[in-house]
Amino acid sequence: MATFSTEFPKDMSRASGQSESHSIQTQSSAPLMLRENTSATPMRPRSLYTAHSYHANQNDESNFQRYNEYSKFFETPPSEQWSAISGTGFSTTTGSIWRQPRNPKHSATSYYTGEESCVYTENWREHDTDAGVGGAVATPHGTISLRLHNRIRVDMTIDRAVRVINFKNNIVLSLSGSGAAAALLHPNGRIYQYGSRVEILAHDVHGNNKYAKMWYKGVSFTSEQCALVYLVDAAGTRTTTDMFSDMSQDFSLSVFFSDSRHGPACFQEAATALGAAQYWLTDEGVENWIINNVRVSQTPDGLVRIARNSNKYQLRTSPSNGTASLTTPFLHCTASLGQTSHLFVRRGERRMHYDGTSFIVRNAGHSAGFDDNNQLKVY
Template structure:
């Protein structure tokens, strides 16, 4: 009986598992690492002392490197330098132009031009629909010129001109007091605030000129001449041209599956679809501008304001800043603020809603 007790019987599967574990430990792949031994380095992280040789490069990495090394950005051709700023667009042709002030102008198809300054101000001209959009370098000022009206936003204020076919244009201003509005044929100015609608005294800026140039160059208030670019506030010179050319050389371009062209130029993203729709975004689309030549639509979006305009079936001009609104459809003109609404109806009469 004593001899029988001294015998130890092990299951065959236990012996197999132990042997396999020992093999794993001896090969360094098991859990038998001593506390004093060094931890093996992860092979998923590359270091200068990696287990993978520096000479080993996968075909996928090699293709990416060669593609980025030999690829050049196909900007709209031809690329030219001009001695003057581009004001008119007679005889429009495609291409890329650099002005003496360092402004890069991309002339895209469907007669749309995108201007970008060295400090990332943006101006878009939709010549087919008569639309101009602008955003200054800091994003604090923006503008929209549209056949339905004009919008000028500067800081916390927004001024609006709604164009009426019979000549009775409407005017509105969004500011800290509320929303002021009037019309050419109205002798009074009305204010919609938290108390309702009442008369007030107010003035409105002259938006008849192309004030988008003043927004783009960040120098001219509305009403001043935007064509005098020789003033000291606007720098120019060959060094600005050289900087613009270097930006063009560093531009990125790709085409999506639906045929949309995309550029990244001076940290500004530009895209144009096959039907001509142009979108321009900055600061991860915190600031965005859009226009289309097919239906005459346009929009400007920023933390300060959102406005849209269209010549399509839903012809309109719309502006929103916070809880303040303005909507114009060519017949009725309505402003809203603090739960109150007022405006002019189809008969050009004041109406409080």
């Protein structure tokens, strides 16, 4: 049916965002893409014990250059099966600020900003009624957009970057074209992986959000109301100095576009890839697409699974229970709502788990975190 990575400077990471217009038919005039830049304001010291100097990074172009240098540090993700799918196989190819003051409304804020939000609003009725679902279009921005039922949309670039939007549960997953960066935005928190690092924001219903960072030193963590930053490394748990990115913006857009060609000049190539797409429907009612060597499937209950590079990269989300997962050679992370509400991240031997009350990080056989009274606990 046709219808990265250098190691970031140790003292900072940059989260940037771009916003993309909602995909429209090619005959329509497309709104201009909105680019957002995070403000660069001086970082404040955490405390007397964690005061440090801040040096802004002026080299935005170096973010995704030496991806292959880090591949040896990460474990291969578990192979997952497309057990519910039958049919033919698919071909594959080889300065942010320290952080903003707490905003009680942050976790309820929509992930879609400015122009993109406006376009989505115009199409809510279509998503609610599932009108025109299953339609894939090449957009004037040089991307491919696939609209699925249960209010889910999958966007792809010609370099096979993927961005999945679960409108029903306010979930976004994003994977860069090179695979060196990934993002998960979920009501329970946000995860941003760039090269050898993973940054985590875990939302707390009482406003005491938790922060963690997995990097070469170990796992750093703190909370909104904690004056110190802790590090769990091979020697155990100790205080340290560290910074965490401002993750209030929609960095999934930056992940999606950063390593990919896009724009009106790519429209024809997107249209050609879409023209060669495959589609089939199984006896169980599972819809399948292969578009530009990216496999997309959706079950009757709305579960969407996306695979790339022979299942080396996998993205999943379900509108029925608010689950989401993202697996790459760099990390595996999951999140869910309801009785099993949680946020989990694994990268090599490093772990982070948060269930809404207890926040725990693990590294090299050591564990520490915050208990349900927001007190430091070393396990």
